[in-house]
Amino acid sequence: MATGIPQRRVLRTDIPGPRSAELHARKIAAVASGVGTTLPAYVVRAGGGIVVDVDDNHLIDFGSGIAVTSVGNSAPRVVDAVRAQVEDFTHTCFMITPYESYVAVAERLNDLTPGDHEKRTALFISGAEAVENAVKIARHHTGRSAVVAFDHAYHGRTNLTMALTAKNMPYKHRFGPFAGEIHRVPMAYPYRWPSGSATCADQAFEAFTTAVRVQVGSDNVAAVIVEPIQGEGGFIVPAPGFLHRVAEWCRDEGILLIADEIQTGFCRTGDWFASTHERIVPDLITTAKGIAGGLPLAAVTGRAEIMDSVHTGGLGGTYGGNPIACAAALAAIDTMHAEDLCGKARRIEAIMRPRLDTLVERYDQLGEARGRGAMLAVEFAEPTPALAGAVSAACHRAGLITLTAGTFGNVLRFLPPLVIGEDLLTEGLDILDAAFQEVL
Ligand code: PLZ
Numbered sequence: 001m002a003t004g005i006p007q008r009r010v011l012r013t014d015i016p017g018p019r020s021a022e023l024h025a026r027k028i029a030a031v032a033s034g035v036g037t038t039l040p041a042y043v044v045r046a047g048g049g050i051v052v053d054v055d056d057n058h059l060i061d062f063g064s065g066i067a068v069t070s071v072g073n074s075a076p077r078v079v080d081a082v083r084a085q086v087e088d089f090t091h092t093c094f095m096i097t098p099y100e101s102y103v104a105v106a107e108r109l110n111d112l113t114p115g116d117h118e119k120r121t122a123l124f125i126s127g128a129e130a131v132e133n134a135v136k137i138a139r140h141h142t143g144r145s146a147v148v149a150f151d152h153a154y155h156g157r158t159n160l161t162m163a164l165t166a167k168n169m170p171y172k173h174r175f176g177p178f179a180g181e182i183h184r185v186p187m188a189y190p191y192r193w194p195s196g197s198a199t200c201a202d203q204a205f206e207a208f209t210t211a212v213r214v215q216v217g218s219d220n221v222a223a224v225i226v227e228p229i230q231g232e233g234g235f236i237v238p239a240p241g242f243l244h245r246v247a248e249w250c251r252d253e254g255i256l257l258i259a260d261e262i263q264t265g266f267c268r269t270g271d272w273f274a275s276t277h278e279r280i281v282p283d284l285i286t287t288a289k290g291i292a293g294g295l296p297l298a299a300v301t302g303r304a305e306i307m308d309s310v311h312t313g314g315l316g317g318t319y320g321g322n323p324i325a326c327a328a329a330l331a332a333i334d335t336m337h338a339e340d341l342c343g344k345a346r347r348i349e350a351i352m353r354p355r356l357d358t359l360v361e362r363y364d365q366l367g368e369a370r371g372r373g374a375m376l377a378v379e380f381a382e383p384t385p386a387l388a389g390a391v392s393a394a395c396h397r398a399g400l401i402t403l404t405a406g407t408f409g410n411v412l413r414f415l416p417p418l419v420i421g422e423d424l425l426t427e428g429l430d431i432l433d434a435a436f437q438e439v440l
Contacts, residue, residue: 005047007421009399010058016041017055036170038063038403039396046073049420049428051401060428062414063401067231067263067375070290071335072419078293081331085324092323094123095316101326108333109301112272115281120307122300123321127262127288128156130298131225133315134284135160137300138223138256141309146216148224148255150187152233152407155225155260164225166233167407183221185211187230188242191368191379201239209249218253223284228274231263234406235377235413237370243278256283256306262298263375266290266332267341267418270349270373277372293332297325341418345373348416348425352376355429363440377405377413385409387439394435400428 016024016039024040041053051059051073064070071078085101094102106121113119124130135147147164149155155164157171163178165171172178188204190197212218228243230236250257259282264274268290275282283306288298296319300307335341349372356369356378367381380387388404392412395402405413416425 005045005050005052006058007048007050007424008058009050009060009424009427010056011399012057013055015039015053015057015059015397015399017053017057019054023054039401041396048072049417049424057399060400060424060431061420062395062416062428063403064290064415064417065294066289066403067268067415068289069294070266070268070341070374070418071293071332071339072417073294075293075332075335075419077331077335077338078295078328081327082295082324085327088323090324091319093318094321099323099326101323101330102321105297105299105321105326105329106301108330109287109299112333113285113287113301114273114275115303117281118304119301120304121302122307122315123326124288124298124300124317125296125319125322125325126156127260127286127298128158128161129317129320130262130286130288130300131155131161131164131258131260132158134225134258134260134286134300134302135164135223137302137306137310137315138258138284140314141306142222142254142256144220144222145181146183146221147181148183148185148212148216148221150185150226150230152187152189152230152236153184153225153227154230154232155227183211183216187233187236188239189236190239191236191370193239197239201242201245204239204242205245205249208246212253212255218255221253221255223256223258224250225258225260227260227262227264228278228280229264229269229372229375231375232405234379234408234411235371235375237372238278243280247278247280247282258282258284258286260286262286262288267336267345268373268375268415269371270346271342272336274372291332292325292329293335295322295325295328297321297329336418339419342373344418345375347422348374348418348420349376351422351425352414352429355433359433359436363436365440371413374414374416374418377411379406380410380412383408383410388412390439391432391435394438395431398431398435400431400435402432
């Protein structure tokens, strides 16, 4: 790894340290309080598995900025590509005078996403914007308006994507009224399925089809949108076979299946896309986050006949597929190939998963460990955020960046950069062990 940052944890002050505390006071005075901060250690540099703060603490990164820096922060190929692009031109607007890198990103996505049918791609800036556009395209193509989303879903913070998102606090509370024609159905969430995990897939599928047929009417439904592993909802891996059956049923009913792979995509789960594990070939796929090594880029990729049904000029945006973000994406995708980051994600799982299973065995308060590749989590049995928050805070104090998630805020989730060194990964897991000992 060419990052110049030594790949080891160094604690020089409390976390956060005094300089971070000063900056945080400025943040509180200047930044809208609605914009929260998980760990107020202010960053000056980052690379590989390390984040360096203003007090020169070197923190171990188990968050990747929420699954974004999968190739590592300032990954060498990304830095070179961005630098070269910034010197050539920074923006023309692809809708005005186009450039090759946008086309090349579309070609790569058409090639990498599941299914060997003909595809087209449109580029955007944020994940939420990609989801909005996938819904626009699905409605336009089908001439139907209803959209079905799942319990525990997260799809963004814009008006339509808030409506698609399940959880009230903090995402939706007092931000309504929300976009209409969104219908919610149960997710096959094995750990919390009332009659137990064995019956989960069958019963959830039955509940899904009944709700869509009886309450909405299949003919009215443009699309079903689903995260193949639910991210913010708590790294919920659907009961085996559930999504495959949903996909087949949708196809029979003429309903489009949108896979939101914004958090799961680009090697995170040990394959290019998590849909592959679920044996589904979505009609439309939304991507963002890991796509461009930290630059803002998002995409909708889908069947050519669906994507091309929209009239010219119907899709776009000033910055969508910005040339710097496209250069970064091409370099990030090259890095994923060259460094076999799908293999690295599986290796991370092989190291982390037994350690998480041991925690579950050791602590009654933990319900289960789950996830795939480098998208792993433990869920506390109690559906309240207290313990996950306390363990996460203990990790932060010890210099390990961890995140929580879950409808009940009771899930500790781990999203290390896929390039993280194994020593650092193990050290992070030791810190996690110690944090459990401290709190429980
Ligand atoms: N779809 C599956 O995970 C973003 C949200 C963080 P944007 N998840 C992180 C927060 O609290 O705002 C996400 C996602 C899935 C859509 C999105 C939205 O992507 O790039 O944040 O708009």
